[in-house]
Amino acid sequence: MSRKGNPEQAVQKQSAPAGVAALERGLSILRTLGQQEGLSLTEIAQRSDLNKATALRLLRTLEQQGFVWRDGRQLYYFGYALAVITRNLSMDNWLASSMQPELDLLAKQTGETASFFNCSGEQRLCVAVAMGWRDVGHRLCTGDTLPMTGASGHVLTEFSDGRPKDYEFKVFQSLGERVAELAALAVPVFSGDGKLLGALGLSGTRTRFQEDEYRQELCAQLGVSLKRIHSAVP
Incomplete structure (x- = not known):
């Protein structure tokens, strides 16, 4: 008799790679801004080796969570959430x-x-x-x-x-x-x-x-x- 695995665990195993990939892309964007802030969407996408649609989706999430912020010229900078985490910035x-x-x-x-x-x-x-x-x-x-x-x-x-x-x-x-x-x-x-x-x-x-x-x-x-x-x- 075959054992049926936990459906929730199965879903988690299947979705984990996609989640990890998204996390890696998000971290890639933060590394890009770490090298130079004040970049446009196009510049971030190019330097992070992402297409613009993916970069925009990730930037929106990072912005909502306070990890980046966007000025009136649509240029991106580090957000305050990074300071809270690292405690290195007042x-x-x-x-x-x-x-x-x-x-x-x-x-x-x-x-x-x-x-x-x-x-x-x-x-x-x-x-x-x-x-x-x-x-x-x-x-x-x-x-x-x-x-x-x-x-x-x-x-x-x-x-x-x-x-x-x-x-x-x-x-x-x-x-x-x-x-x-x-x-x-x-x-x-x-x-x-x-x-x-x-x-x-x-x-x-x-x-x-x-x-x-x-x-x-x-x-x-x-x-x-x-x-x-x-x-x-x-």
Whole structure:
């Protein structure tokens, strides 16, 4: 009399090779990004020796699980889930590295200086920045510490306790507050559980920012950028 095996075990044995193959392909994508981040779907597929359909399917899964994230230019980067697993990357470092592509895009689109600040004691610390392409603008460097003034300072002060239950999107602005010739706009960046992570901002000359139509365009750009950031932040 022949023995009938466990149907569930049989299914597992049959499906295991496919699962292992998918895992290997996913790890291949992560290795590719480990060599160079900021790659497009086509570049990842080519370097990982995958067809685009397979690469896209795997990237979507990796993105959903937080292992990769995609910026507004459809370029892929490591996600925060890897930092949680390895414990080798702090939230601040991850924010700085993950924010940089978005700041680069903001600076390119607007020509103004795009920055990300968080708190450092009683001051604010610039943890990431991208300079704009305009001849006259705001000079700012990563690591600069400034007083809790200006648009970013107001954001960090206003939301130091996190996102209020009745929070509504608002762009903070300052005109000549810290330096007479400069102006800035900023919005808060929150984690999924409402913790304040920092302030995303644009800064430039007061003359440009005083123009209502131009300022509204910058506010809209900040809103779009913030939405992409919040979709990637855990």
